[in-house]
Amino acid sequence: MRAMSLYNAVIAEPLGMARLQGLATRYNMSTVEKRPIEIRDSNNSGVAGTLNVTLFAPNDRTVRALKTLGLFWALAVGSIPIIIAHWVLVPGFLIAGPIMAVRRYRMTESVDGAEGTCPACKGAIKVSMETTDTLPKWTYCPACNAPIQLVPSEKPSS
Numbered sequence: 001m002r003a004m005s006l007y008n009a010v011i012a013e014p015l016g017m018a019r020l021q022g023l024a025t026r027y028n029m030s031t032v033e034k035r036p037i038e039i040r041d042s043n044n045s046g047v048a049g050t051l052n053v054t055l056f057a058p059n060d061r062t063v064r065a066l067k068t069l070g071l072f073w074a075l076a077v078g079s080i081p082i083i084i085a086h087w088v089l090v091p092g093f094l095i096a097g098p099i100m101a102v103r104r105y106r107m108t109e110s111v112d113g114a115e116g117t118c119p120a121c122k123g124a125i126k127v128s129m130e131t132t133d134t135l136p137k138w139t140y141c142p143a144c145n146a147p148i149q150l151v152p153s154e155k156p157s158s
């Protein structure tokens with residue numbers, strides 16, 4: 001028993017769950033986060049909604065960056081047989097590869113879309129968004145076409 005509690009205090013606790021969870025978030029796959037938002041119509045009456053965001057783990061970001069680099073360099077190689085245009089395309093793709101890869105690596109999250117209830121037609125809606133979209137954002141209800149605004153729920157008190 002004594003040895004067991006000593007083991008727990010010295011080894012299991014410091015190296016335990018917190019560390020494992022840290023490793024999991026550091027090395028595991030991307031996670032999807034649901035953020036609370038408010039869906040407002042032009043009258044400013046808001047309804048609670050959800051914003052789905054994919055958070056990329058660092059190794060995911062590396063893989064995405066390498067895929068981008070591979071794609072651009074493959075395009076560079078693929079452009080070699082194109083007469084005359086290859087003088088522009090091959091170096092262009094070669095240079096664009098690392099630039100786009102770095103841009104992709106820096107992208108830590110991507111917006112998948114929002115869902116909730118439309119304040120105008122009260123229907124359950126799913127709003128598709130650009131991966132780089134930020135809130136607040138004006139868009140249209142996919143059901144009734146009413147202009148709606150997506151606002152983050154945690155409003156800074158000002």
Ligand SMILES: [Zn+2]
Nearest residue numbers: 118121141144
């Ligand atoms: Zn609607």
